[in-house]
Amino acid sequence: MIWIDTIIQGILLGGLYALFASGLSLVFGIMRLVNLAHGDLIVMGAYLILVLVTLLGISPFIAVLIAMPLMFVFGYVLQKHLLNRTLGDDILPPLLVTFGLSIALQNALLEGFSADSQRLPTNALTTASLDIGPITLGVMPLLTFGSAVLVIVGLNQLFYRTELGRAFRATSDDAITASLMGIKPANIFATATGIALVIVTIAALYLGLRANFDPNIGPARLIYAFEAVIIGGLGSLWGTLLGGVIIGVAQTLGAAINPEWQILSGHIAFLLVLLIRPRGLFPRASD
Amino acid sequence: MAYSVTIQTPASRIAALLGIVVIVVLIALPFFAGRSTIQDMFFILTMLVLAQFWNLLAGYSGLVSIGQQALVGIGAYALFGAVILWGVDPVPAILFAGIAALVIAVPTAFFAFRLNGAYFAIGTWVIAEVVRLLVAQWKTLGGGTGTSLPRDATRDMWFVDLIKETLDVRSAAARDILAYWLALVLALVTIGCIYWLLRTRRGLALAAVRDNTQAAESVGVDAGRMKWIVFLSSAFGTGLAGGLIYMQKARISPDAAFSVTDWTAYVIFIVVIGGIGTIEGPILGVLVFFALQSLLADFGSWYLMTLGVLAIAIMLVAPRGLWGLVSERTGLHLFPIRRRLSGGRLKLEEK
Known part of the structure; x- marks a missing residue:
């Protein structure tokens, strides 16, 4: 029974990783940009929420x-004023600029909020749990997973049902031809990064x-997000969810055997x- | 009249002469400089070695690695392992550091080469994390808290007595001088080998692969093989540097030896600020980096923030770095690798 419980906890944890990964996947899918500051942006989002909660005294x-x-x-x-200027055939500028951004952001947060770990205030809802048969599920993990599914459904709807989504797909396929049709790639890229940061905030x-967070945990979140994206296959959002779940289950199983193996077993699953499927579980036709 | 292909320029000949003077001064440095200067120079030289190898990967082969700390860390741990477990003298144990890094680099390349372009970068990072977590499980070498080199191993280190007597210094200072000389040798050999590599046919092939992989392959360059050669040789060099750095520190922990900030972020900043894709760039970069560190190190996180912002600004404004600006303005190349055709006019009447 404990194993089933562990696996279910892992699946729910995977929802969190899928949330980390969706923004990364979206940005890469549209402009082939790997944002090395993605993890630090998540941490920045957490601090922004914390500041709002503290200043305004509202619920997270x-x-x-x-x-x-x-x-x-x-x-x-x-995106519009910094990252767009790095896009091109050469992979060095975007990588090095986002890496510089990651270090700068991490240290700006350290300067502003110190290295002490913080936590958003919790209430009865966030600590509540549901009993389903012999298994107890936390409301928080369920909410996280539900949000991940909603985000992915929402992104798929956006991509395939709206004008903006069509512009996203067109720019992703061929930015020059898309711009002949009246689309401004620079603005499309900026909008995509904006949306990615909305997901980052969630x-x-x-x-x-x-859990607790501090300014230094960004890079590890980037790595989990990256692993989920690669396992799922580049460009597949449902694959990303599955990738997150695989990392989450591997981590909880590893932790159940030996707490020191939690992170390691996630990496090894990746x-x-x-090794077996270099292009991920659900690869797109090209790139 | 015959044609000839030359690589040297007048500036490079003068630079070579000046270089010899600089090298002589650097070799003689321990005879007149104090211990803190020697330690600073050791730091500069070892960072220069790491920067040259990262530059060989990223600047010449397009392999942007964020996992250099895996090689530094495993090299350092191999040195500690060889000294503590097998009783090897720390000086020859540096070789084990290089070999261990080479051994780790093979599976790393096997996995990371499956990832394209930008994803290669994060792939190397993941593998570095795996290596760090595995090493932290190694209880004989202190596990997560780390360990120190045994006192008798550092006391009886090769050459230390000789240096102590010749320079009339205490043994701690003698160890620093030994580490400094080894770092100087490593840096000179590194620059020499990279310069030699870039001037050979392989170097030409490397530049061709970087500029256009398909075009290079179409004229018979084996791009995959070039990547392996570059990745493995830079892993070996990075491992040697890692071993040497921790031989001097004599104290190790997984978090320090596998630090992404110390062994990859700083190295990337050095190369980007100095000028990526040149040999001169990292040399200039490490000097600027050291100056910035001396000025700003007391400001803690402000310092790293400044480096990050500076790297962004340089990448956007002058992607070839400070050395790129210098050589654009002046046409100066201290380590020229471009082949230039020179000779007389075309003589059509010649049979």
Whole structure:
């Protein structure tokens, strides 16, 4: 029974990793940009929510609604004025600029909030649990997983049902031809990063509610997100969810055997998938 | 009249002469400089070695690795392992450091080469994390808290007595001088080998692969093989540097030896600020980096923030770094690798 419980906890944890990964996947899918600052942006989102909660004395769930548009604007400006200038055939500029951004952001957060670990205030809802038969499920992990599924459904709807989604797909396929059709790739990229940061904010909410965070944990979140994206196959959002679940289950199983193996077993699951299916479980036709 | 292909320039000949003077001064440095200067120079030289190898990967082969700390860390741990478990003298144990890094680099390359372009970068990072977590389980070498080199091993280290007597210094200072000389040798050999590699046919092939992989392959360059050669040789060098750095520190822990900030972020900043894709770049970069560190190290996180912002600004404004600006303005190349055709006019009447 304990094993079933462990696996279910792992699946739910995978929801959190899928939330980390969706933003990364979205940005890569549209502009082939790997944002090495992604993890630090999640941590920044968590601090933004914390500041709003502390200043306004509101619940984190309300604060996230204020944080989302702020992060959208931040992402839009960041992409439009900084990251767009690095896009091109050469992979060095985007990698090195986002790496510089990651280090700068991490240390700015350290300077602003010190290295002490923080946590978003929890209430009865966040510590509640449901008994389903012999298994007890926390409401928080269920909410996280539900949000991940909603985000992915929402992104798929956005991609395949809206004009913006069509512009996303067109720009992703061929930015020059798309721009002949009246689409401005620069703005499309900026919008995509804005949306990615909205998802980052949702991920940040659950990160801050479930566990402690400090300015240094960004890179590890980036790595989990990256692993989920690669396991799922580049460009497949449902694959990303599955990738998150695989990492989550591997981590909880590893931790059940020996707490020191938690992180390691997640990485090893990733390497095994890379060994057997180098292009991930649900690869796209090209790239 | 015959044509000839030359690589040297007048500037490079003068630079070579000046270089010899600099090398002589550097070799003689322990005879007149104090211990803190020697330690600073050791830091500069070892960072220079790490930067040259990262530059060989990223600047010449397009392999942007964020996992250099795996090689530094495993090299350092191999040195400690050889000294503590097998009783090897720390000086020859540096070779084990290089070999261990080479051994780790084979599976790393096997996995990471499956990932394209940008994902290669994070792939190397994941593997570095795996290596760190595995090493932290190694209880004989202190597990997560780390360990020190045994006192008698550092006391009886090769050459230390000789240096102690010749320079009339205490044994702690003698160990620093020994480490400094080894770092100097490593840095000179590194620069020499990379420069030699870039001037050979292989170097030409490497540049061709970086500039256009398909075009290079179409004229018969085996791009996959070039990547392996570069990745493995830079792993070996990075491992040697890692072993040497921790031989001097004589104290190790997984978090320090596998630090992404110390062994990859700093190294990337050195190369980006100095100028990626040149040999001169990392040399200039490490000097700027050291100056910045001396000025700003007291400000803690502000210092790293400044480095991050500086790297972003340089990448956007002058992607070839400070050395790129210098050589664009002046046409100066201290380590020229471009082949230039020179000779007389075309003589059509010649049979």
